[in-house]
Amino acid sequence: MPRYAMVIDLDKCNGCYNCFLACRDEHYGNDYPPYSAAQPLRGHFWLRVIEKERGQYPRVKVAYIPKLCMHCDNPPCQQAAVDGAVYKRPDGIVIIDPEKSLEQRQIVDACPHRVIFWNEEKKIPQKCTFCAHLLDKGWQEPRCVEACPTGALVFGDADDPGSKVSKVLHSARAEELRPEYGLKSRVKYIGLPRLFIAGTVIFGDTDECAGGVTVVLRGEGVELSTKTNNFGDFEFEGLAPGSYEVLMQHTQYQSRSINVIVKTDLYLGENVLERMA
């Protein structure tokens, strides 16, 4: 018995939306008993692409985050359901039974990832099934994965050490979206956007980009150090929100220190270092 998992590599996702459309093509107008009833024409995003644009001019980062049912090992939708309307297959797929879940709107509300959708016409909650009906027929992967043109979506048996998905899963970079929910997701991510602080350093005497300046970041229990590049730019990524000190140092220039409270990604602009007397 396989144990299915998916890894979404955001470094490869360029936001083409094929996954969403393939899901639409597979599920709109098509019932797949006993796993799913047909998607309605509008309003259901069993796989939604979140566009994440952050930073400030001139330092910006863009990422696309495909988000679908996480097929949690600890699914709150199952806890919220009555009459066994939500169950987990032995292969790990979480299924909302389209018949038993009639009128069970609380199943939609139970999901902190907001990936379950209410079908107003049929009065049932609906979501991604990992295309269980296709896997049962021998498919190796759901339609969204098949349609992904860049290989950002990887799917397979997490218990098979030879499978691509198990290799990526065991790379240090695969992580859960919102691990604080404690849901043990079967869908994991690589390259999730993390808070960054960036800036540019200029030498005051020459008005030129300051390359090779040591920049130290301290705060929230971390101390990080980097050097500016030829354009005088530096960047720290993967930070937690909080208070930080940014210290810019160069042997021939006076050091400069800035204290910031960071809630969102921050570009500190140009910082001038004056030459020592």
Added chain:
Amino acid sequence: MADSETRVVRTTVWSPGPGCHGGCGAKLYVKDGRLVKVEGDEDHPFNQGRACPRLLALTQYVYHPERLLYPMKRVGARGEGKWERITWDEALDTIEKKLKDIRDEYGPESVLFCQGTGRDIGGPISFLAYSYGSPNWVQLGLAGQSCYTPRLAAMSVTFGDFAVLDAGQFFVERYESKEWQPPKCIIIWAQNPMSGCPDAFQGHWIVECMKRGSELIVIDPRWTWFASRSKYFLQIRPGTDGALALGMINVIINEGLYDKEFVEQWTYGFDALKERVKEFTPERVSAITWVPADLIIAAARFYASSKPAAIHWGLPVDQCPEGTTVAQAITHLWCLTGNLDVPGGNVIARASHNVTTYPFDSHQLLSLYGEELVKKLSEKRIGAQRYGMVRNFRGWAQPDMAIEQILTGDPYPIKAAWIQTTNILGGQAADLRKHYEALKKLDFIVAADTFMNPTIMALADIVLPVATFAEKESFRSWWAPLSVVVPAVKVGECRSDWEINLELARRFNPEGIPWKTVKELINERLKPSGKTFDELAAQGSWEMPPEGHPSRPYRRYEKGLLRPDGKPGFRTPTGKVEFYSKTLEEWGLDPLPYYEEPPESEVRTPELFKKYPLIMATGRRSPVYFHAEHRMIPWLREIDPDPIIEINTSTAKEMGIEDGEWVWIENDRGRIKRKARVTPIIHPKVVMVPHGWWLPETEGKEPYLYGIWEYNCNLLIPIGTQGKSGFGGGAYKTTLCRIRKMEKGEV
């Protein structure tokens, strides 16, 4: 998954349907005569099983309840929305009679044959226009013909051919091909290859190169996904790309980073180019382009020192002022660095197997239609007398002049328009109002399309329903592979563009048209390949050019595969890559690239800039729409639901505009409204306004016309800004505007 009752048709995707420039292989699943599902064809080297949202939504398009399914004639006044169903016979008889009457009275040149962007239309429409006898085949509304033609012209005068970034697309094995290697450096110049479907090029091709080590330089006013993953991002002022290219050439020449052997052996005019770029120092270019000088230098060094390196460019190049010369300067970059027709460089792209669907250049025009027609094209074609490049490169009439001529009747009257695959008023027409007013004056207008749209509603007398690619026979040789479009289903009474035009062409020119069916015509065109339509269809719908063929890379200039005389070298007057273009000189144009400031800008029109302090760049692509199409497809619309304007976070804050609020965009030509999308990705001094917006769900009758007067950004864009060559310079990316928050009560 095919079960016993499901038939799978392997075919080639070329508009209509996804609408794009096409080339993908698709598997169409047909059950009981109905299309039920679509997938990319994993055996097709162009896309290797991949698709796009518009292809995946094909069933929604083909069976859309509002699709045009039978011919109609207008029974009320134009714009009243009163239509009556008619038979094909009545439609074709009416068209034949009206157009023949006009031809007899005013001459065939008084009819414009209008198409949209170059897809599976250039063949059928030029064929029809020339069979009727009109030289006026035109992308009406496209100011300065600013879409690919300037780039094609620049490449053609420089090295006698066209070239594209080499992502292995000329080989069956693609990235596994032993002949190919990935570019070490890719410049993405003015494009977002995820969303665009540029010139038959796909975003995932670049991603595949990145996986194999390609590093990016991105040139764009917007932080795209590719920009945020680039080694160098040059956030450029719209319209100044020419200066940037000249600045990069300056660095490459002055630092000795060019390919000396290639330049020595294969090029002409290097010293003249060196002299020309002297004034384009990185500092001066920085002041023009907003790109820091050290970044210009670093990017130029990285590009020139990476072997191989390739440039992938987009339509904004054409829409720079003097677009042709901008494209010329960029072309020089890959020629200077010896990246022409080498693996992983910019590889020469010829029509596969030398099969031509429609004339891309003058060589093809001659071989397709003969000298007599070409002569006629130079005498009567709009713009051919004024512009040497228009006269000598491709068969287009000049669009800005064409619309003026409707209004003035000078030098001869325009009486009718055949409009096929183009929603002029909802799509490409700059100075929308002028196009509306001019076209209203015409005596007779036919429109052939898949859906009702503002252009048909406002103007058409007869409407013809057009088949999607899933319903038609056609063929494609736009680069490689050679492929055929194989019909899978039939919908309503829809006919393909080829079918419609062949029938009418036969009526206009009975002696000249020997083919009875579209398939016969296609087989005639396919002859250089030695294959027939049915043979290609049976082998999966495609074939790559064979080894040693001129349409297959690499280094064809060494092998004598490019010139008609079979000698090594290039198809240019000197036989070399011409930095100093003899051809441009002969056409009365500057033989060397130069820079010109946008028609409206902080530099050229400072007074106007005070009034309108933002640059309105239009036309960023959406992954779910192709230009003015697809707004009626529910699955696509829910991804990109509103006509928006992208405003930088800091700019929006200054103006008190919040994300999701409605704003006015204004200049002296008028105003439109858009929903604010507040984002850091756009430059603070630029707003990005997506084009092609009309709302099919709203009132179509006059005066509403599905909201074009409220939402179409082309209302604010001028015409008549074309370059000295007649090509390029449509101000779609450089027009000044101001924005203002919509007050309560304003609608």
